[in-house]
Amino acid sequence: MTATAAAERERLPKLDERERRMLRAAVLRVLPSTGGAGASEAGCADYVIGTLERRRPPRFVGEMRRGVAFAESLAEQMAGESFADASGEEQDRILRQLQRTPHPTVQRFLRRLVRLTLEGFLCDPRHGGNRARAGWIRLGLDGARAPGACLETDPARRPDRR
Numbered sequence: 001m002t003a004t005a006a007a008e009r010e011r012l013p014k015l016d017e018r019e020r021r022m023l024r025a026a027v028l029r030v031l032p033s034t035g036g037a038g039a040s041e042a043g044c045a046d047y048v049i050g051t052l053e054r055r056r057p058p059r060f061v062g063e064m065r066r067g068v069a070f071a072e073s074l075a076e077q078m079a080g081e082s083f084a085d086a087s088g089e090e091q092d093r094i095l096r097q098l099q100r101t102p103h104p105t106v107q108r109f110l111r112r113l114v115r116l117t118l119e120g121f122l123c124d125p126r127h128g129g130n131r132a133r134a135g136w137i138r139l140g141l142d143g144a145r146a147p148g149a150c151l152e153t154d155p156a157r158r159p160d161r162r
Contacts, residue, residue, distance in 0.1 A: 025086075042134040043134075066109070075090075078094055
């Protein structure tokens with residue numbers, strides 16, 4: 001990381017409580033705990049927030065914050081309350097409306113939210129997600145394999161198939 005990038009990252013304020021609450025609630029809707037472990041059990045919200053506060057470039061974080069602000073504004077319009085305080089059904093409606101919003105920042109926000117949630121579910125636990133290997137166990141893996149083995153989609157290339 002360059003000195004300029006490090007300085008920019010230091011100037012970036014931490015997420016405020018409303019942003020954290022919105023992200024925590026949204027992550028639980030992206031990967032619910034139906035039929036087994038989900039975002040809650042794997043600690044995905046902690047992973048997403050930690051990633052945004054510690055490991056991403058400022059521009060990336062700024063776009064995520066703008067997406068959160070837009071989602072919060074939409075929640076106030078649609079549900080009359082913050083996203084986190086809305087019911088699960090209302091949260092789902094808000095997320096579906098966000099999906100239909102053609103603005104590029106909103107679309108990037110949603111893609112990143114889903115990607116970060118899945119990273120938090122499937123990553124090596126040493127990176128702050130996949131608590132108790134919940135994601136790996138949900139997929140039927142024994143939890144002892146290397147992360148690359150978990151994510152390899154071509155069975156012929158999986159390390160355990162060579």
